[in-house]
């Protein structure tokens with residue numbers, strides 16, 4: 001069984017860079033474990049990789065998917081941070097725990113290294129198919145590289161730079177530095193102050209005296225040019241060594257961009273392997289909508305406090321994400337919800353801590369209070385459904401609350417239905433009204449949310465809304481600022497903040 | 507410096523050329539060949555022109571995109587036949603744009619284009635008192651000349667570009683075309699960054715302090731050095747925008763850093779209304795010295811340093827050129843070709859330098875008169891000096907292109923060994 005699912009997916013041909021070799025053959029012949037060890041030893045000599053050569057060796061189909069998903073989680077978190085305008089420092093704090101858990105990179109462990117290497121190349125396959133996906137992938141991979149670079153010791157950093165063999169890594173001579181010293185110092189003085197925190201003029205001067213400058217075509221560090229953070233002269237930029245990462249990141253992005261285009265051109269060859277394509281497809285669509293967060297710990301914020309009555313209180317309801325609010329108001333209006341909506345809301349409420357007895361009470365109250373449905377009818381037609389959701393009927397599965405990904409992958413609501421995600425399903429006018437009046441966001445906040453909606457990044461829109469309606473990021477512990485891709489996570493976090501604020505008042 | 511009094515090139519309807527004037531112009535005067543060679547970077551038709559998009563704009567408001575031409579002859583014939591009001595130059599694509607209909611739009615990829623900059627007088631309107639709207643005179647044109655000066659130095663000194671030309675937009679602005687190979691290759695993101703580098707004053711917003719970081723980036727230090735000598739002449743004396751007390755409260759005082767000083771000045775100017783900009787400019791230092799108490803001499807030095815910085819920022823805020831973002835940031839953006847006729851003024855969009863003033867621009871009507879008077883010899887019209895200037899520029903561009911192509915070939919040979 002296990003043997004069968006083992007698949008040699010990782011030969012050079014699949015990864016596209018060197019298509020010409022051994023056509024029709026599927027594996028790179030016998031790389032021994034000793035060779036493999038040495039290979040990764042050399043690839044990760046400086047702890048960080050530029051992923052220049054395709055991976056060698058075998059991995060299983062399970063590894064293929066799991067590794068890719070783990071990397072995806074990291075990249076999505078990064079992407080979400082970028083979208084929400086987090087600073088590099090904030091991103092580091094938010095992403096670091098995830099990184100340590102899913103993609104540790106300072107270890108000597110062979111499996112960790114293989115995972116890092118393979119997952120990168122697998123995701124290349126997923127995200128090479130459209131310009132949009134490519135750009136996104138490049139953006140978050142480059143950010144990841146920067147994050148990791150900054151997490152290394154300066155010795156490792158130097159070692160890494162040495163291994164790169166980048167063009168134009170030419171330090172200027174002391175004479176040239178002397179000649180340009182006024183301009184060079186003028187240019188970097190404020191970066192020294194604000195990025196390196198050298199508040200004192202003498203310290204800055206001293207730093208400057210020691211600093212080496214690299215001369216390279218200004219196009220290579222174009223972002224720094226745009227921000228006027230480098231001195232440029234006759235088409236060359238003078239990059240201080242402490243800004244070198246920008247250059248490296250830029251080279252990396254260029255390299256990746258070329259590689260992705262190449263991979264795309266060779267991807268039709270993958271069609272032979274009908275087991276990979278569905279996985280790849282699955283991964284790349286998942287990436288655009290949400291991540292794979294799994295939360296088993298829901299209900300903690302509200303142990304025992306959710307019952308058929310209290311769920312209507314504003315203290316509880318103000319913590320609901322928009323999808324849950326929408327379902328609640330649909331239910332109130334119609335004294336009924338159709339199947340999809342029933343499921344979505346019932347699992348959500350279960351997730352916030354409503355037990356089965358309270359749930360039955362809640363639903364029967366809601367359905368019968370309009371006067372159209374009798375208790376008998378409810379018992380006959382719906383009771384089973386709700387008990388089933390709690391695993392008390394049928395095959396007795398303990399269903400988990402739906403995450404945004406599940407919600408977004410289900411059929412869209414039609415007229416008279418309330419399930420789904422309002423950020424996707426509502427029209428712009430309705431959404432704007434809700435954001436500006438219902439949630440009192442200011443116009444620029446509304447625009448920012450609608451921006452994400454337009455890019456079909458609904459969970460990012462939702463996370464933004466969360467931050468905006470909860471006193472901005474200043475209010476939240478920084479490691480609680482990760483991306484929200486589960487309505488119950490939205491609730492949990494909101495409820496916890498609310499309690500903290502309440503405690504502070506008392 | 508003497509200036510002629512508000513000599514305007516107003517856009518009254520009826521002032522512009524008729525369609526038959528345009529026909530005449532395309533037939534006898536428009537320099538198709540140099541334009542073709544310039545955009546093609548070589549006299550022999552090649553990709554840079556064959557795959558180049560040109561768009562035509564018509565009197566009716568119609569706008570025809572995705573034209574492209576294989577030869578000078580075809581270029582001339584087609585323009586003459588269509589007789590547009592003006593035509594615009596766009597990017598070099600991977601395929602001839604005129605085949606657009608038969609190829610998928612998605613397959614059309616812009617590859618290269620000159621880097622272009624656009625400056626327009628209305629950007630200076632808040633400090634311009636001599637004219638308003640579409641009018642310009644030699645006084646306010648100084649804003650544009652000065653802008654050209656600042657940008658020229660940056661292009662040469664900072665970016666290392668050499669082959670660029672400024673073109674009069676026909677009414678109250680100027681376009682810069684940079685033809686250096688390296689500039690043509692810039693991606694959209696890179697264009698955007700070059701623009702960000704140049705654009706210091708994002709909005710000539712009246713009520714916000716610029717508050718630029720110190721020390722200035724060398725580009726700003728240099729620009730300030732260029733602009734400073736003109737500040738007194740153009741802003742304080744000629745335009746004198748702050749004689750208007752409300753303007754002074756709204757855009758001069760808001761540039762200062764100290765609340766007390768602002769209060770003192772406000773009171774003083776309220777009881778002494780309509781002091782000139784020059785007087786007000788010196789009132790700032792004078793009142794800061796006489797009316798404010800400074801706890802210590804070092805605090806006092808700090809205060810005056812800061813004040814000095816505010817004044818420097820104000821010089822940039824009033825005179826530093828603001829470039830149009832849309833025009834520059836996209837490779838595919840289209841911009842009016844040199845030597846077109848401005849449909850409202852009848853001016854020829856001639857190549858210019860810092861000494862140009864709008865009244866120097868030849869008008870189509872005059873050119874027609876000159877042609878009739880001298881037996882239809884273009885050489886004897888007032889257009890000729892501009893044609894010469896342009897031809898010189900084109901020669902420079904093609905010479906460079908040839909040299910760099912040769913270098914590349916040699917490099918290729920080298921790298922084979």
Ligand code: SF4
Nearest residue numbers: 321323404421462487
């Ligand atoms: S993004 Fe998720 S939590 Fe937010 S409204 Fe949509 S489905 Fe609900």
Ligand SMILES: [Zn+2]
Nearest residue numbers: 636637643646
């Ligand atoms: Zn004027």
